[in-house]
Amino acid sequence: MIVRVYLTSFSQMDELKKEGVEIGSEEGTKWVDVSLNNQQLEALRKKGFRADILVTQEELRGLKFLIDPQYHTYEELTLELDSLAQLYPAIAKKESLDVSTQEQRTIWGFKISKDVNQDKDKPRVLFDGAHHACEVMGLELCLHLIKDLLDGYGSNPQITSWVDGTEIWFIPLLNPDGHSAVTNGISLYWRKNGRDIDGDNILYEYQCNDWWTCYTEGVNLNRNYDFNWSSGGSPNPWHYDYRGSAPFSESETQAIRDLALKYKFSLSITFHSYGEVVIYPWYWSGTPAPDDLSLTDIAYNLSSRMTKEIGDPYNFQ
Secondary structure, three states, X not given: OEEEEEOOOOHHHHHHHHOXXXXXXXXXXXXXXXXOOXXXXXXXXXXXXXXXXXXXXXHHHHOOOOOXXXXXXXXXXXXXXXXXXXXXXXXEEEEEEEEOOOOOOEEEEEEEOOOOOOOOOOOEEEEEEOOOOOOOHHHHHHHHHHXXXXXXXXXXXXXHHHHHHOEEEEEOOOOHHHHHHHHOOOOOOOOOOOOOOOOOOOOOOEOOOOOOOOOEOOOOHHHOOOOOHHHOOEOOOOOOOEOOOOOOOOHHHHHHHHHHHHHOOOEEEEEOOOOOOOOOOOEEOOEEOOOHHHHHHHHHHHHHOOEOOOOOEOOOO
């Protein structure tokens, strides 16, 4: 079953892991979602943990989800970006960055800026979505941002200033193969890209299909970058956090690397859609990033602008 376990201290996270609990999401000192059975649940409650069942075993077995048609498929996104580039040719441009590792789908970049066909000496920012295939909201957020910028240019002074003074790049769908596995109904829980890791020419194989931590084929793109690659992710090719055979082994991460090396972005924001958190670099081996003060300020400003659906602000720590 899927259970939300509430934490009163970060040390309780280690206690959960010692119990062999499979942690689905980490929310710092607030709560974690875990996959466990009845015996594990009772054991945790006896130890004083507060735990709420989100999805029972019976419900989990019976789930037959279909993705809401409001979410864009790869083909719909491509047509949408084409249309927007044609409607706003002076400030918008769609560009092919690379193709996906397995099925050779084009990874689209979308640039918004005054004098969009020239590379000006301006600050550059990058937004991307859908590293993880099942986190479909990242694509939609990028598309909403693109439309807001294009629609507001010339009428909204703040947006006009951003577009005039900045080069704004988007990669709405970094993982088109994995995302297609989700939108085509192969698995709503698919997390990784589409790499055929066992080379049998059968794509999107999985050992279970009822949670995003199930063992599947593919590479977790968010673990495929080179910074401390060997210290993150898993070396097991079927593990949901499989980091790949080497840093940047996947063409998807090569695409974002090459774009970043070319344009030297001042800021990059990547949208995931599980966990109400703003994660920013970094605290490696007890040492904060050189520009930690600025990054922290940006992160807290982002979090302070988020509201619940009922309109109340979150109480961020």
